[in-house]
């Protein structure tokens with residue numbers, strides 16, 4: 001392991017500015033996190049702004065954390081721009097609204113010009129010969145305006161990948177609705193996980209910070225429940241960092257697709273004890289073993305080959321199979337799921353005995369990407385678990 005892979009783990013109990021300042025400053029100094037800075041550098045902060053939601057819902061990177069990071073950068077002579085491509089359109093009108101709802105417009109205004117929100121909505125094309133999935137791809141042009149990228153993610157569960165954290169956060173470098181196209185093109189889980197790893201290896205952020213003060217459990221990354229964790233983490237590379245984050249929420253390599261493929265590619269660890277953790281907080285004091293998952297990947301695996309193990313694995317896969325399912329009484333008929341479904345598996349139909357429309361899913365077309373669940377603004381699209389899987393889980397407790 002190189003010094004690039006050291007992970008800082010620091011206690012941080014709230015989003016109060018003084019607490020954030022103490023924790024973030026400590027976290028970055030432990031790994032010499034700002035050593036990349038040179039005079040007049042332009043730094044792009046790739047935040048998690050997946051949807052326009054209030055900071056206290058634990059969906060997006062908290063503005064107080066972004067404020068402190070920007071202060072540290074500006075004090076050292078850098079200029080800063082914060083950006084992301086949320087779910088939906090990558091257009092000025094759509095993204096300004098997301099900035100506003102995430103509390104960033106106010107942050108920009110209060111900074112007196114030292115913090116800027118990205119206003120470049122161009123789309124660029126890239127070739128990446130070392131990629132596994134993304135040999136050629138589209139990306140958000142603002143990333144070319146900056147000298148270096150800092151990835152500032154949020155620790156959450158994710159229905160398709162198991163966990164959304166540092167590695168997954170780079171998917172927001174893909175513009176707007178092209179994301180749904182890539183879900184379709186790389187619908188197999190490993191291929192999709194390789195998209196995330198490719199993006200990290202192509203853009204190579206110089207620093208990764210994870211907001212794990214309040215995380216999200218259950219139906220993540222947007223419709224789960226906020227859960228207090230109380231930590232801030234940082235590293236110069238994402239894979240050991242994500243392994244530590246996975247361990248905090250009771251997961252391992254086999255539960256997180258991006259960790260699995262990173263390990264296969266020789267980029268990431270197999271287990272958390274391979275990570276060098278520095279900081280005032282010990283992993284054993286922050287672990288939350290009952291953190292609720294959204295994952296379809298469970299840690300039951302059967303080593304070795306043979307027909308019996310194949311049958312057991314197939315049975316486990318079936319037991320743990322999941323699908324999106326609308327909760328009709330919570331649906332507001334906004335059509336967001338219909339618009340974002342990459343497989344065109346959703347049609348809007350009249351609700352039984354009511355004069356409103358709700359989504360209907362064609363199971364033969366559904367690729368189980370869970371975009372519909374991710375982008376439903378009211379959490380009405382749920383992850384439906386096979387009852388047998390639920391039963392097996394309860395027996396394991």
Ligand code: SF4
Pocket residue numbers: 324340341342343344345346361365366367368369370371372373
């Ligand atoms: S219905 Fe939902 S999970 Fe299925 S393909 Fe469409 S967006 Fe993905």
Ligand code: SF4
Pocket residue numbers: 326330331332333334335336337338358359372375376377378379380381
């Ligand atoms: S996105 Fe959610 S609220 Fe909107 S139509 Fe789909 S299920 Fe209903």
